Amino acid sequence: MTPAPETLLDLHRRMLRIRLFEEEAGRLSEAGRIPGALHLYVGEEAVAAGVAAHLGPGDQVTSTHRGHGHLVAVGGDFRRMFAELFGRATGYCRGKGGSMHIADMDLGMLGANGIVGGGPPIAVGAAFSNKYRKTQNVTACFFGDGASNEGSFHEAANMAGLYRLPLIFVCENNGFGEFTRQDRHQAIRDIADRAAGYGFPGVVVDGMDVIAVYEAAGEAIARARRGEGPTLLECKTYRFYDHVGVRGMGVVYRSDDEVRAWRERDPITLLERRLAELGILDAAGAAAVRDQVQAEVREAVAFAESSPFPDPSALTEDVYAS
Numbered sequence: 001m002t003p004a005p006e007t008l009l010d011l012h013r014r015m016l017r018i019r020l021f022e023e024e025a026g027r028l029s030e031a032g033r034i035p036g037a038l039h040l041y042v043g044e045e046a047v048a049a050g051v052a053a054h055l056g057p058g059d060q061v062t063s064t065h066r067g068h069g070h071l072v073a074v075g076g077d078f079r080r081m082f083a084e085l086f087g088r089a090t091g092y093c094r095g096k097g098g099s100m101h102i103a104d105m106d107l108g109m110l111g112a113n114g115i116v117g118g119g120p121p122i123a124v125g126a127a128f129s130n131k132y133r134k135t136q137n138v139t140a141c142f143f144g145d146g147a148s149n150e151g152s153f154h155e156a157a158n159m160a161g162l163y164r165l166p167l168i169f170v171c172e173n174n175g176f177g178e179f180t181r182q183d184r185h186q187a188i189r190d191i192a193d194r195a196a197g198y199g200f201p202g203v204v205v206d207g208m209d210v211i212a213v214y215e216a217a218g219e220a221i222a223r224a225r226r227g228e229g230p231t232l233l234e235c236k237t238y239r240f241y242d243h244v245g246v247r248g249m250g251v252v253y254r255s256d257d258e259v260r261a262w263r264e265r266d267p268i269t270l271l272e273r274r275l276a277e278l279g280i281l282d283a284a285g286a287a288a289v290r291d292q293v294q295a296e297v298r299e300a301v302a303f304a305e306s307s308p309f310p311d312p313s314a315l316t317e318d319v320y321a322s
């Protein structure tokens with residue numbers, strides 16, 4: 001069944017917000033205006049958007065080193081995000097975290113994470129807390145194909161299955177762990193198969209089709225809320241830019257033809273085509289949404305650039321919790 005028009009428009013806007021935030025971050029990074037490593041999510045927007053559209057107050061997400069998309073999808077503030085990328089005191093971590101450490105506890109976004117496989121144990125902790133406190137809340141744990149080889153993923157999956165935790169594992173299988181193609185780091189093809197070893201369902205979905213992700217995530221999240229335990233949702237996707245930054249590090253590990261073929265299945269273009277067919281949003285309407293979001297991006301960048309750097313005296317603040 002096709003989701004309601006307002007749901008489709010919501011998915012479209014969420015994806016565009018991720019895309020335009022990321023394209024701008026990529027440009028700024030290329031221009032040398034953002035310090036540190038920047039891992040872009042462009043191409044994978046349907047995954048974060050399709051899952052996040054089911055989440056609400058009290059739910060959580062755990063993220064990865066490619067985390068901007070997850071935060072934008074749950075409603076992250078562009079101003080504080082750009083400020084964090086620029087290292088300014090108005091940023092999410094007061095300028096001391098950068099791209100890979102942005103968190104927003106008010107939105108339940110428990111943090112981007114430079115540690116591959118760092119998210120699953122945190123997600124299990126959050127989900128255990130939700131269950132113990134008898135809430136109806138769910139935790140969505142995003143991770144990559146590479147991360148699914150880490151011991152932390154397997155320990156987390158084991159406990160989530162054992163305790164039937166209200167959790168969904170969302171594997172963003174973009175076909176590579178850094179520069180290593182999946183068939184050179186895993187003997188299996190579908191990471192969803194791993195769920196069987198821990199006693200819960202694994203589902204494979206086209207990660208470029210936001211409606212497919214939305215529907216599969218909806219079932220998995222409803223199942224978790226009913227107390228029936230976790231699901232592993234594997235979304236087959238692709239990153240359009242390099243592992244780090246836009247042009248990357250000069251390592252050749254995939255062909256231009258391969259990138260071009262995946263770009264033909266750009267998740268935003270696919271949804272816009274569908275919206276036009278359904279008579280919900282035409283090209284002019286889509287362009288208007290794009291312009292609105294782009295204006296929001298521009299305003300946030302100006303805010304971030306005019307913000308102060310943290311005072312050196314703040315260097316050791318927030319290092320220890322009391």
Ligand SMILES: Cc1ncc(C[n+]2csc(CCOP(=O)(O)OP(=O)(O)O)c2C)c(N)n1
Pocket residue numbers: 065066114115116117143144145146147148174176177178243
């Ligand atoms: C524990 C740990 N090991 C290794 C690394 C180096 N590293 C950074 S990204 C990455 C690949 C991760 O692949 P995947 O989980 O598939 O995510 P993708 O980058 O493809 O989105 C690796 C090995 C790291 N950051 N943390």
